[in-house]
Amino acid sequence: MKSKIIIFLIAALSIFLLWILFSYKLTAVPPGINGDESAIAYNSVLLSRTLRDSNGRFLPFFVLSYGFDWHQPVTMYFDTLLFKIFLPSFFLLRASSIFIAILSSVLIFYLLNKLINQKIAFLGSVLFVTTPAIMIHSHIALENIMLLPFVIGWLIFTYLYSRQNNKFRYILFAGILLGFGFYSYKGMRLIVTIWSCLTIIYLLIINHPNINNQLKSVAIFILGLLPFFLIIPVLELKYAGAVFDNKGLSSISYDMFLYRYLSVFDPSFLFVKGDKVILHSTGRHGMLLAASLPLFIIGAYQSIKQKGFFLFSLAAFITAPLLFGFIDSVYRASRLLALIPPYIVITSLGVLFLWNQKRRNLFLIPIFLLIFVNYFDFVNFYWNSYPELYKTSEGFQTSPSDYYDLFIKEARYRNLTPVVEETIYNGDGYASKFFLSILTPKVVLWNYGSEVPEKSILLTLSDKVPNMKKLEKSFNGHNIFVPEIVH
Numbered sequence: 001m002k003s004k005i006i007i008f009l010i011a012a013l014s015i016f017l018l019w020i021l022f023s024y025k026l027t028a029v030p031p032g033i034n035g036d037e038s039a040i041a042y043n044s045v046l047l048s049r050t051l052r053d054s055n056g057r058f059l060p061f062f063v064l065s066y067g068f069d070w071h072q073p074v075t076m077y078f079d080t081l082l083f084k085i086f087l088p089s090f091f092l093l094r095a096s097s098i099f100i101a102i103l104s105s106v107l108i109f110y111l112l113n114k115l116i117n118q119k120i121a122f123l124g125s126v127l128f129v130t131t132p133a134i135m136i137h138s139h140i141a142l143e144n145i146m147l148l149p150f151v152i153g154w155l156i157f158t159y160l161y162s163r164q165n166n167k168f169r170y171i172l173f174a175g176i177l178l179g180f181g182f183y184s185y186k187g188m189r190l191i192v193t194i195w196s197c198l199t200i201i202y203l204l205i206i207n208h209p210n211i212n213n214q215l216k217s218v219a220i221f222i223l224g225l226l227p228f229f230l231i232i233p234v235l236e237l238k239y240a241g242a243v244f245d246n247k248g249l250s251s252i253s254y255d256m257f258l259y260r261y262l263s264v265f266d267p268s269f270l271f272v273k274g275d276k277v278i279l280h281s282t283g284r285h286g287m288l289l290a291a292s293l294p295l296f297i298i299g300a301y302q303s304i305k306q307k308g309f310f311l312f313s314l315a316a317f318i319t320a321p322l323l324f325g326f327i328d329s330v331y332r333a334s335r336l337l338a339l340i341p342p343y344i345v346i347t348s349l350g351v352l353f354l355w356n357q358k359r360r361n362l363f364l365i366p367i368f369l370l371i372f373v374n375y376f377d378f379v380n381f382y383w384n385s386y387p388e389l390y391k392t393s394e395g396f397q398t399s400p401s402d403y404y405d406l407f408i409k410e411a412r413y414r415n416l417t418p419v420v421e422e423t424i425y426n427g428d429g430y431a432s433k434f435f436l437s438i439l440t441p442k443v444v445l446w447n448y449g450s451e452v453p454e455k456s457i458l459l460t461l462s463d464k465v466p467n468m469k470k471l472e473k474s475f476n477g478h479n480i481f482v483p484e485i486v487h
Contacts, residue, residue, distance in 0.1 A: 015102055018129065022098040022138045024383065027090050029139055030279060031387045037141045038430035039065035041093045044079035045437045048088070054430075061235060062242040065430065070242035074184040075143040088438050090405070093141045101138040104148040105129050108341065111156045112348050115309065120355065123368075124348035127295075130375040131340055133287035133333060135382065136280060143185045144280075144334050150181030152341045155316075158199060159309050162206050165213055168220045174199065175224025182228050187335040189244065190323035196225060198319055202312050252326065261325035264339075267293070269331050278393040280334035282386050285378045287333035288340075291370040292347055299350030310349050317342040403478045404435035407459050410471065410480060411439060416457040419444045424459060424478060457482050 033041075043053045043063045053063045063071040079096050086092055108128045112121035128134065137145040154177045161170035178199070182192045200218050207213040232243050263269065271290040274281030281287070303310035320338055329335055354363045411418045418436070422445045425432050436443045444453060452458055458465060458481040468481035 015106070018102050018105060019098065021129070022101055022135065023095065026094050026098070026139060029383055029387050030390045033090065033431050033434075034140065034142070034279065035066075035430070036069070036071075037093065038434050039063075039069070040071055040075060040079060040141060040143075041088075041090075042430045042434040042437065043071070044076060044083050044093075045088050045434060047076065047080040048083040054433075060239070062239045064239075064242075070239060072143050072146070072183055072185060074146045074180065078146070079141070088434075090435070093434075094139060097138045097141055097145050100145050100148060101129075101134055104134075104145075104152055104341075107149060107152040107156065108344055111152060111159065111341075111345070114156070115159060115345070116348060116352050120348055120352050123351050124344055126368075127289075127292055127347055127351075127371070128340070128344045130371060131288055131344075132274070132282075132285045132375075132378050132382075133280075133337055133340065135379065136282075137334070137337065140279065144187075144337055147181050147184040147188050147338055148341065150177045150184055151338050153177040154181065154195070154199075155313065155341055155345065158202070158312070161217070162202075162309050162312075165207055165217065168217060171203065171217050171221045172224040175221040175226075179225045179228030181338075185335075185337075186245075187329075188338065190327075191320045191338050194319050194322050195316060198312070198315055202315075206308075257325040260328070260330055261321060263330045264321040264324065264336060266331075269333070273331070275333035276331040277334065278390055280332075282378070282381055283389065284381065287336065288343065289371055289374045289378070291367065291374040294367060295347045295350035295354075296343060297350070298353050299346040299348065302349050302353050303346055306349075310346065313342040313345040317346060403459070403480070404432070406471075407457070407480055408435065408439055410482070411457045414457060414482060416455055416482065417444060417453060419446045419452060419456040419458045421445075421458070421460040421462070422447050423461060452481075455483065 040063075043065065046053055047059070047063075052058050053060055055064055057063075061073055063076050065071060075096075078100075079093065082092055082096055082099075105125050105128055109121045109125040112124040116124075134145075154174050157170045157174035157177065161167065161174065164170070178192055178195060181188050199221060203217040203221060204214050207217055235243050269286065270288050271286035271293055273283065274286045299310075300314055303314045317339055320342070321336060324335075351364070354360055354367075357363060407418070410416075418439045420432070420436060420443050425436065425443075425445055444456070446452060446458065446460070448460070448462060452465065452468065458468060460479055460481065461477055463470070463479065465481045467484055469484050471480045471482065
């Protein structure tokens with residue numbers, strides 16, 4: 001009983017520390033709010049309150065924003081649930097990704113504990129948590145990170161079935177989770193297709209020569225996966241382009257295919273430069289820690305020797321981006337987060353190999369010291385230097401989050417009715433609608449020249465408003481006015 005309490009306390013403390021790590025500077029790094037973030041946020045607020053999105057659709061499977069961008073149901077309804085349980089806020093919006101990061105780290109620990117042992121599971125979880133792509137995407141309220149629990153869950157149940165191939169429910173769950181992963185992120189469409197075939201091959205191998213088990217396991221796996229594919233024609237009919245963007249895989253030369261596919265495994269991309277889009281990378285740190293590469297190389301070699309589930313994990317890592325060779329997605333780490341779980345499994349096998357050596361401290365201590373130095377260099381740059389780098393990047397758009405935050409705080413502090421110039425409300429798109437939807441009472445729209453309601457706080461582009469005084473702080477031409485005398 002005491003040991004269980006101690007384990008529970010350690011687990012709770014670990015989760016708390018992970019929360020502190022991931023939530024540090026959450027709303028400041030990256031600065032502002034991304035256009036996709038604001039679209040997801042505003043639609044989640046609407047769904048949590050009215051069950052309809054910004055287009056008036058009742059509980060839609062996909063949500064359309066900007067007239068062309070379909071958002072996936074996993075992210076939309078996870079954020080909707082959070083906003084329904086708690087009060088909507090910018091912090092909670094981004095914290096949704098932290099929940100996924102922490103859940104994924106717990107699942108990785110569970111998988112490695114089952115696969116190897118508790119000590120290696122702990123070290124493997126450390127490797128997962130210190131992966132730069134995990135920190136970066138825990139700070140962005142986008143769909144990229146949402147695939148992780150489903151990928152790890154698929155690995156868990158596939159492994160559990162490989163240990164007990166008479167428990168077919170495990171492989172059923174593996175198929176279901178892979179099916180959910182299909183709708184967690186657009187890039188998973190290509191990966192799930194490959195991994196489904198890989199899983200079937202693996203089932204045939206581990207059940208050989210028992211033909212009955214081979215056929216039954218494959219049938220049950222497909223049974224779990226099939227509903228997610230059968231629904232595609234219906235979804236394409238109702239949400240045209242939401243599943244496949246109305247684009248097929250392009251016909252290209254074999255050398256272009258190889259270039260696109262092999263670019264995924266370019267060490268300078270994976271371990272040094274990272275995503276070519278600055279929102280998803282610092283530009284000087286890869287999606288994976290460079291110091292972890294020796295452990296992965298050792299683990300990859302050992303997985304080939306040991307075969308079994310480790311070889312399956314290595315095959316998952318290598319084959320995941322196979323269909324990316326048909327699309328122009330070179331150096332887009334943000335689309336490859338599905339590679340992280342199998343990478344951690346193989347890297348943990350490398351840790352196990354060194355752990356079993358007589359002079360393990362001679363190898364493991366220097367490697368993990370390098371990993372922590374590598375990670376500290378990353379987070380120090382990410383928390384302190386990256387925000388300014390991001391602001392000066394080509395893709396950065398001036399964000400309204402700062403002045404909306406101030407406007408909301410002042411409205412609540414002064415107990416004034418929030419009034420917003422209609423030009424701002426419409427001009428700032430989903431961002432303004434999200435931030436202003438947080439306010440209670442409901443925002444009143446105002447046009448220049450008309451009378452401002454009494455006891456109001458006004459957000460306007462104007463420099464002067466009769467009978468009102470401007471607060472000293474101003475953001476990007478947006479000014480906040482309050483009554484000269486508040487009764």
